[in-house]
Amino acid sequence: MTRTAATAHPSTDRAGLRFLVIGAGMSGILSAIKLREAGYHDFEIYEKTDRLGGTWRENTYAGVGCDVPSHLYSYSFALNPDWSHRFSPGGEIQTYFEDVARRYGVDRVIRYGQEVRRCAFENGRWHIELSDGSRDVGDVVIAATGVLHHPAYPDIPGLDSFAGVSFHTARWNHAVPLAGQRVGIIGTGSTAVQIVPSVIGDVAKLSLFQRTAQWVVPQDNPAYTEDEKAAFRRHPETMKQLRADISRMFADMFSNAVVDASSPQLQAIHAACVANLESQVRDPVLREKLRPDYRAGCKRLVMSADFYQAIQRPNAELVTEGIERIEPSGVRTRDGRLHELDVLILATGFRVDRFMRPMEVVGRDGLALEEAWRKGPIAYMAISIPDFPNLFMLNGPNGPVGNFSLIEVAELQLGYALQLVDRIRAGECREVSASREATERFDAERRQATRKTIWASGCRSWYLDAEGVPAVWPWSFDRLREEMATPRIADFELR
Numbered sequence: 001m002t003r004t005a006a007t008a009h010p011s012t013d014r015a016g017l018r019f020l021v022i023g024a025g026m027s028g029i030l031s032a033i034k035l036r037e038a039g040y041h042d043f044e045i046y047e048k049t050d051r052l053g054g055t056w057r058e059n060t061y062a063g064v065g066c067d068v069p070s071h072l073y074s075y076s077f078a079l080n081p082d083w084s085h086r087f088s089p090g091g092e093i094q095t096y097f098e099d100v101a102r103r104y105g106v107d108r109v110i111r112y113g114q115e116v117r118r119c120a121f122e123n124g125r126w127h128i129e130l131s132d133g134s135r136d137v138g139d140v141v142i143a144a145t146g147v148l149h150h151p152a153y154p155d156i157p158g159l160d161s162f163a164g165v166s167f168h169t170a171r172w173n174h175a176v177p178l179a180g181q182r183v184g185i186i187g188t189g190s191t192a193v194q195i196v197p198s199v200i201g202d203v204a205k206l207s208l209f210q211r212t213a214q215w216v217v218p219q220d221n222p223a224y225t226e227d228e229k230a231a232f233r234r235h236p237e238t239m240k241q242l243r244a245d246i247s248r249m250f251a252d253m254f255s256n257a258v259v260d261a262s263s264p265q266l267q268a269i270h271a272a273c274v275a276n277l278e279s280q281v282r283d284p285v286l287r288e289k290l291r292p293d294y295r296a297g298c299k300r301l302v303m304s305a306d307f308y309q310a311i312q313r314p315n316a317e318l319v320t321e322g323i324e325r326i327e328p329s330g331v332r333t334r335d336g337r338l339h340e341l342d343v344l345i346l347a348t349g350f351r352v353d354r355f356m357r358p359m360e361v362v363g364r365d366g367l368a369l370e371e372a373w374r375k376g377p378i379a380y381m382a383i384s385i386p387d388f389p390n391l392f393m394l395n396g397p398n399g400p401v402g403n404f405s406l407i408e409v410a411e412l413q414l415g416y417a418l419q420l421v422d423r424i425r426a427g428e429c430r431e432v433s434a435s436r437e438a439t440e441r442f443d444a445e446r447r448q449a450t451r452k453t454i455w456a457s458g459c460r461s462w463y464l465d466a467e468g469v470p471a472v473w474p475w476s477f478d479r480l481r482e483e484m485a486t487p488r489i490a491d492f493e494l495r
């Protein structure tokens with residue numbers, strides 16, 4: 001079965017282009033809204049699950065929240081006067097996306113339960129195959145496939161032998177009550193640090209298995225008062241100003257600083273982390289166990305108002321001895337001790353190098369994405385891949401991912417991609433993709449620039465690729481804005 005253009009409005013369509021949007025998370029919803037705004041009405045949004053929301057649909061673990069301020073973690077065109085806190089809980093963010101999708105009439109046109117299995121560029125168009133066996137054809141693909149949704153399971157012997165209940169944080173089992181249970185958590189990233197304070201009051205015992213200590217920057221998270229929310233509603237321009245101020249502050253204090261390991265801002269962040277540890281953790285032995293041996297910001301910075309308090313509760317134990325294996329009754333550490341558990345939670349993060357995969361993507365002349373990415377995922381400006389014409393990734397490889405508002409990033413990237421599509425609309429070409437030469441140059445410059453960043457200052461993190469080079473955008477947020485403002489058209493192959 002081949003789909004017809006269910007959403008087509010031929011009279012208003014620009015250039016008769018048909019778009020296939022893959023994914024109905026933050027970037028997919030954004031794409032639909034902006035395509036319509038630009039006059040492109042012929043599109044489909046394919047979503048593999050039965051609900052929109054992406055990351056926020058997948059991550060429903062206890063204490064889930066966003067450590068980017070709410071007014072920045074919102075679409076610039078759909079500000080929300082009703083955010084409850086400076087940093088919002090995950091459920092509220094999911095509701096926000098559902099609400100925006102409803103208001104803009106996007107939810108009605110999403111094709112749920114339709115996983116795109118294959119996407120091939122043949123005879124000048126993209127041909128896709130879906131999980132139900134149906135097919136579709138389009139001119140432009142927007143891969144809004146997300147970053148943090150393929151759980152990384154630890155390779156620990158005996159994991160399957162555990163007799164209690166075990167689950168990954170992105171597959172939270174809400175049917176399992178934690179109250180009164182002996183709970184183990186493996187991992188000390190942002191996720192685990194959010195879970196610990198939210199469950200410590202309920203569980204009988206919490207064992208937190210730490211392989212590497214994390215720097216924790218204090219987070220001040222006041223609630224917005226009803227008066228403040230009413231004022232935002234009455235004067236939306238104040239929300240706009242607040243968003244712009246937060247964005248500027250975020251860029252100056254953090255985003256532009258992490259790319260220069262010698263920046264004074266990073267030193268200030270490090271000092272704030274040290275002061276937080278020293279003022280909050282009383283027991284000197286525990287304090288030293290929690291003290292990282294690398295610089296703050298090298299791993300993704302963890303923010304928390306209450307993690308240190310929670311880990312000092314009498315029913316909490318920080319286990320720093322390495323894990324030997326998992327046994328039916330719990331976790332055996334290398335010192336021979338068995339930590340008996342009823343529930344084992346894997347807060348072990350995500351496979352961040354997947355991007356569009358496991359979807360099979362085939363570009364011009366049968367070039368498989370697996371082949372193009374044999375040495376690792378790479379994309380010109382994090383958006384376009386040579387010989388994969390008219391395919392644009394949002395939050396793709398080599399982009400800014402750590403402690404940035406990915407919404408702000410996706411808006412910039414989509415605006416950039418639509419400028420390239422406009423070349424097709426204008427009749428200048430039928431196919432546009434980054435040139436091989438420009439992509440190689442971009443990647444060489446990018447790799448060179450990573451040397452100065454804090455991510456290359458000596459720690460293990462998910463920012464690093466298989467060769468240990470940070471796989472992310474190594475320049476300032478301001479540079480991203482400048483690059484995204486207008487594509488360097490000479491870096492593209494237009495056919």
Ligand code: NAP
Pocket residue numbers: 065066067068148154155156169186187188189190191192194210211212300323347348349350402403460462
């Ligand atoms: P993560 O940052 O990748 O942390 C994974 C943790 O699991 C690390 O502590 C890691 O230890 C540990 N680990 C992995 N494999 C292990 C093994 N075999 N044995 C022992 N420990 C193991 O994952 P995450 O906390 O889920 O966070 C993922 C990303 O999600 C974050 O970095 C962030 O971008 C995002 N996130 C964002 C927010 C937000 O508020 N915006 C909230 C939560 C998560 P090592 O450090 O030793 O590798």
